[in-house]
Amino acid sequence: MSLAPRLDLRQSQSLVMTPQLQQAIRLLALSNLEVEGFLAEEIERNPLLEASAPEDDGPTQDREPDAPIRDQPATADELLLAGGDSGEASLDVDFTAESFHHDSPADQAGGAGMDGSLGLNGASSGGGTGEDGPDFDSFADTGLSLSDHLLAQAGTAIEGADLFIAAHLIDQIDECGYLTASLLDIATRLGVPLARVEQVLAIIQTFEPTGVGARDLAECLALQAKEADRYDPCMARLIDNLDLVARGDLTRLRRLCNVDDEDLADMIRELRGYDPKPGCRFGGEPTQAVVPDLFVAKRKDGWGIEINAATLPRVLVNRSYYTELSSARGDKASKAWLGDMLASANWLVKALDQRQRTIIKVAAEIVKQQEGFFLHGVAQLKPLTLRQVADAIEMHESTVSRVTSNKYLSCARGLYELKYFFTSAIQSSEGGEAVSAQAVKSAIKALIGAEGDKILSDDTLVELLNAKGFDIARRTVAKYREALGIGSSVQRRRARALEGA
Template sequence: MSLAPRLDIRQSQSLVMTPQLQQAIKLLALSNLEIEGFIAEEVERNPLLEASAAEDSDAPDREPAPEVRDERVAADELVAGTGSGDEPTLDVDYATESHQQDSVADGGSGMDGALSMTGASAGGVGGEDGPDLDAFADTSLSLADHLLAQAGPAIPREDAFIAAHLIDQIDEAGYLTVSLLDIANRLGVPLVRVEAVLATIQTFDPTGIGARDLAECLTLQAKEADRYDPCMARLIDNLDLLARGELTRLKRICDVDDEDMADMIRELRGYDPKPGCRYGGEPAQSVTPDLFVARTKAGWAIEINASTLPRVLVNRSYYTELSGGQQDKASKAWLSDCLASANWLVKALDQRQRTIIKVATEIVKQQEAFFLKGVAHLRPLTLRQVADAIEMHESTVSRVTSNKYVSCARGLYELKYFFTSAIQSADGGEAVSAQAVKSAIRALIDTEGAKILSDDTLVELLNAKGFDIARRTVAKYREALGIGSSVQRRRAKALEGVR
């Protein structure tokens, strides 16, 4: 065997991840609101890009550059791998770690039941903006600010730093989460001084703030209501018995009769176990749908929510002005890069829309019974089933359905909601969705009345309905729904009876 150096010619195939392809992969996984922010960044970076409203799309200086062919055709060629460039097809499972969280675009054939998308770019803004609901968001002070405002006139100036530190350690629910001894050691002050400042803070609004546990929180509120007598004190000291529903033992400990015990429990129910939650906290975030699904005479209409997507265009007049002047080599290269980047972004956004609609159309087709009759008719569905039906890779479907929400007549749902595991039918028939089983469990428990259903009884009732399900699966689904066990529900019923 010769070890001398030599030259060989080999032919092989490889996938080259260009920056443009990485950008197209990234776009598909973003929600409409995230796309809006991404487009804003690209418009700021690229002078040839403009984000325009739909009514401005026909302006003569806002048409796509003459070098760009019909974007819908160009996008099809790009996905099929038949375009003028040598870019690879986008529907590929990229195993590399750097692109594992990205997404891929795929071909866009006709979509039965979907609304046709007008225009070649990324959609448009239709109509005038409605009222800004964010303007009605709560602008109240945070809990810390609310307490600091009360501490100003109530706490001596020399103890102000102790009060500020204590308030900083109070969590969102209003509880002090650090021991007073640790705070005293940290600040280098006597423990009795810290306790005195905390006692003052516990007189602030809301009542119960600064408590170190639930019992202390309820005690502060009972004292404020002038209901903290020895009987109430013993009841608060035995909250564990109350949680377990041991009312007979509680009556003996508190030395009260049935009427007094019922009155004390009603009083406790009126207290707030988390007084700090009335203030501050993160404002509620509304979910904006990415897709709309509606029933029409011709079938199901599916369209992208264009109100959250600006229309991306290439500024033709500005490109002509820049390219017509005298330029050095570096300027020409920069302008060519800007044009290529703008053209690619328009193609990628268009392909993103058509790919999302293609996936959503197949989901609606597979889950039509849900849209017509409700969650009880949700079918088992996997990513692979949808991917095989529309001839895409499974990873493509997974990324398309991430962070995307669909609005329909039955409410707002994440696209991932429609992918559920299968529960076999007891009679050998068609398998049912896990969500349908959860719905059946909730319906049975909601109508159980005074006779509490155990998990074994639920299994029997579900088997009678045709669900072949084990007891441990019923317990898992019940816990996922936030429903307590039969023992917990029985205790809750007993406590409701003393109201």
């Protein structure tokens, strides 16, 4: 074998992700609102791009979309036909873990779907407009943080060196209103006596909201009881034994507090009226309504699906401006840059059009597979995986996963994340067709909601679910119950005892 250097020619195939292809794939995983922000940046960067207002004929919750389900929606804007001959690669590419990351566990082969329901399920609560109706102004964020609110009060109640100590203490109060640092550590750090730090903290604990500056839950509730002039020895002993309150041990509480049943019930009702997290009313972000990316409505001839055009502005290529710039005198570098901008603009418009086509195609298959849910509710939700949808529309699982990420669908039954429709299967106890885990969760929630005074144990729930045709184990029932935020039978029985106290 020769060890001398030489030159060899080899021919091989490899998958190369161009910047344009990477951009198109990223667009798939973005919601409409995120795409809007992305387009704003692109328009600022590329002088040949301009945004036109969204069409005013977008679908709403109260009107039916005009277009039925179809594999290919309306054709792209005629502007695309005048674009350059830039290569248009398919967005459906099978990338391995080495060349492309996974957006979610569902990307893995055979991965179970994720439960992303918003919990709306079509049930809308009527907002009262009378005197007893909710005060919607109280939901508005004032923009004032808890720290700023406390500092403003400290500026009027404390002065001198104590104000510096108060500012340091306030800086150690978390968003829930609790002091998270040790007073001894603060005193050592500031070089002041511990008693002085305690005096300043006592002043801070008189600020609004009541209970702020507490070091634990018991102290927080005690501060609120003192403010309400309800902190007598019996209430003090009740607050000192919150663990017994949580367990519902009324017998021991009556003995420790030395009260009868009526007084104990009154004290527990008083305790429930206190706020365990007084600081949370300040500095929180305002509640943001989820904007749907898709609308689904029942039509006489099938189902209608539309992209929410109200949140997705149209992007056009200003060719007249390109002609004007290209006809002007300039060096080769300027003309090359202008050509790159035109190619980038054309590719972006095509990528957006292909993104909409792909989303419509995936959503149409989801509606087809889960038609029972849209007609009859969650009880008819079928087991569904990314692979089933991908095989039906001849795309890769990773493409379907990116399409269903961060996107919401609005229908007559409510607002749902597209991931909600992908659930694992539960076999039927009668050997019939498998049902989805979401349908089993709905059945568990309904059974517990109607249990009344007779609390159902997990074993009883298993028997009732088996009678309904669900072949499910006790540990699975416990897992689903905990996922729904429902306590065990013991916890529910203690809560029921406290309610009746």
